[in-house]
Amino acid sequence: MDCRLPSCLPGCSHGPAFPAGRWSTHLPICRWFCRLLGIRGPIGSWLFEWFDIRLVFTTAGAALACAVMSFPLMLRAIRLSLEAVDPGLEQAARSLGAGPIDRFATVTLPLAAPGVLVGAIVGFASSLGDFGAVITFAGNIPGRTQTLPLAIFTALQTPGGEATAARLSMVSIALAVTGLLAADWIGKRLQRLTGR
């Protein structure tokens, strides 16, 4: 299936029903993404021909779209935590004979683990709410690329689907809260392990 723009934007037919703010920022990124990774795009065609991997309109594609959209948010959290690791400890590791990769793996990364976890939560949360990227790149195929927000959206578009939408929203909330609680618990353990 080719990824030409019109087919890439099924939501256009729905017009004003889209959450306008987010959609407008996503659009250019998604467009480039489709061009690159569509099976006629420079990367997509190569992946398809050599490895038989198709990303557009697949589950993997939906995951990739979420990853790309949440990556900048995650990156910021993770970077801050990496920078907060005491450079003195890295110097100590250096003086004890640890090379750059070695000391990153044994000192910097373990000490930044709580921050990496925060990054993961941010990534999870933003993926949980992502709408535009998935629908643009992977479509809204039930059972394959339909994420929770897409399912809620679809339910709302269906006459009499409000109850379904409400149920799905509850699932979404439950997932978010569970994720937060789990992250909080793991975070506390990590903090203890890293001695803070």
Add this chain to the structure above:
Amino acid sequence: MSLSVRFQHRFPTLTLDIAFEAASVGVTVLFGPSGCAKSTVAAAIAGLLHPDSGRIVVEGTELFDSTTGIDVPPERRRIGTVFQDARLFPHMTVLSNLRYGERRAPPGSIRLDEIVDLLGIEHLLKRRSPTLSGGERQRVAIGRALLSQPRLLAMDEPLASLDGRRKAEILPFLARLKTKLALPVIYITHSLEELASLADTLVLIDSGRVIAMGPLDELASRGDLPIAVRDDAGAVLSARVVEHDRTRGLTVLDCSGTRLLVPLLEAAPETRLRVRVPAREVILATEHVGASSVHNVLEGTVRGINPDPAHEAILVEVQLQGTRLLARVTPDALESLHIAPTRPILALVKSVSIETLPG
């Protein structure tokens, strides 16, 4: 000489011009006031600072040479570094901390059980480093640095962040290390106590330059150096226990020919130790006094006279048999006794005012 350091480095407020050499065994203390960039020397040796120019050679290996562009990265220099703030890895146990350097080092002669025993840290091995006290942390940090089988141990004010009690707790361990391990040690401090108990060679640094360098007993008894004008200045003599006089409660020490009496020590004859004779505790006389409580009446000659304006006093260097003392007296005493260079003099030292130090 197994360590040769010579480098220049320009900081915004200070220009460093350091050059010194150290023997392959023994402790070289870099001594100077706070803020005179002593720590920079340790950082340059460890490779954590890149001097503008210079050359650093340890045990015949060139670590840095600005003319040929050699600059070995810190992880391959094998300089065991002990920092002022210990810098133990907080996410590891004491044992993992100790093993961190060991695992990355070539096989060497320093063994884990030996170090654990020497530093008395066996009961700490399973603990995590944030739960340790300052003194315990510093001991683990020293062990960790030693287990990386270093060519040289560089200690940057390892006791500076500890209070007096903790310091007293670690100093004996350091003195033991010094005698047990054949390793060159660079020790940076501004504490006269640490200097007196650990140094073999002394490098005095002030405002970024080396102002004097030599054996400790020689420099400590000089009156013209900045260390002599400190309140607690005094000569440091290396001594040997000769015998104990238990009935009188005294121990006889031999300091390269000069006999000193000190209160009874718990040390076997022939033990080597150090004594510190504070300059303010030395009385000068030109003739023997009658009955007095002074045990040590030492004959010598006046070697040098230096002013000590900070104490409104005069520092007199006294040459004894094989060793030297430093005495702080008032200008009035100097005048009334007609003390002048090369004149014979008696130095009176109370046995209780002599401090004995390990090593």
